[in-house]
Amino acid sequence: MNRRSLLLAAFGLAIAPAALAREPAPPLMLAETYRRDMSLADYWVSEKYDGVRAFWDGRQLWTRGGERIVAPAWFTTPLPKQPLDGELWAGRGRFAHAVSTARNQTPNDIAWHEMRYMVFDLPAQPGDFTTRLAALRRLLPITDAPWVVPVPQERATTHEALQALLDKTVKMGGEGLMLHRGASLYKGERGNDLLKVKPYEDAEARVIEHLPGKGRHSNRLGALVVETPDGKRFRLGTGLTDAERENPPAIGTWVTYRYNGLTAKGLPRFARFMRVREG
Template sequence: MDRRKLLLLGPALALAPFTLAQAAAAPALMLADVYRRGMPLADYWVSEKYDGMRGYWDGKQLWTRGGERVAAPAWFTAPLPAVPMDGELWAGRGRFADTVSTVRDQAPNEAAWRNIRFMVFDLPAQPGDFTTRLAALRKLLPLTVAPWVLPVPQARATTHEDLQALLDKTVRMGGEGLMLHRGSSLYRGERSADLLKVKPYEDAEARVLAHVPGRGRHTGRMGALLVETPEGRRFKLGGGFSDAQREQPPAVGTWVSYRFNGTSPGGLPRFARFLRVRGDIASSSSSS
């Protein structure tokens, strides 16, 4: 097999153990919209946005947001209550790659899983609005027998200035951003302003359609990705890649995250730069 074919197949082969794992329909999870200055904050709770992988506990089994079964060690899941929980599998600030590697492994690495925490921020099956569900969550967690399962700390949001100050502090400490939950919201498996993400830059996700050959110093390797947004818009994503990533680009069909600075009148992102492969979204899944 020639070098170009290896470059194209390498990432796909790396993803195979995860995408071929036992799968079910993707859970209907709340999806976040983007916070913008001027939005009212009076009814929101604010918490840190953890840089990990979305985890859904259905009361018996742990799943990714794309519907793949997570092969966690038995000791990790055995103490969990028979109550659906929505949260983030997280190895700590700045350790997204470690989290993905651990969670995707279908032969669980016991030592690596000791570094994973399940940060729970909602109880999808609990009746009532988010403030009511939060009260129930605080009674349910933490668990003495499972200190790796924790409720996400939540505080009432106040003003935009306070929110920006908290965002700046969180980012300085290595955090990714903040999340806002509307207190009066019911749990609905869709994207809405009931859940907002607050980050120092705009970001989004897109699915890889093709590899665009490079030119100049990138001849012989990937120059850009042709990607498609969940809304069906297509564009070339060519910035933000290391030389190693251009040698082994994200596989066709996978989802990637990118950052950008606003959008054009046609809705395309301006100055889009690659961030990372979203290993927690299956090739056939929709973005969230």
């Protein structure tokens, strides 16, 4: 059975043989951004791990974009045969290590020993998130695989308590928090059943042009022109390192940027480049 069949079978879906030539990304649940006016009733809260989103189909790890993650056999052999959704994480402030380790098609054994698979959902498990969470807690941890970790979850209460937890997490080097709605079924789409809570807003856009730099940045990238999924275009000129200006993200690449609200024209205010989207 090929990868597409495995992914679809995990979600109980069927597909016509003629369509099997395509290799789609895993149908993962994607997050919207939490707003203060949202009700926290029936949400679970956990830390948002700054790593590489990884889907285990029962046999192999895949990135959010459908790229194969080549992990050492010892890392994946103890994993259960059912699908898992989680994050490959190397610890707070170690995003670069997680990315380089997951992208290496020749696995670096030493690097992988510094990785953990933080599992937060069971995509093929029947029931709502609260039911799936109970099943996850029965399934994990695995005695022989301490690197496979069930993500700690607690009930969300008030906005003030959520903000206090966010401040504490960020001060310890964390990226933010995640909210999972207890009554939600697992759906491979973006929605309010899954929310990210950060001290700033972030989003993704596609690189469509490179603008040359001036002054100190002469003869290298000055800014990226990017386009949002709804067709809005703007420049990303801050947040780029010297190395990224020398070797900028390729045209067509999706990048993540942070911003502080929107302008009257609906463009991100104080947009700042963060990183190339992984997977």
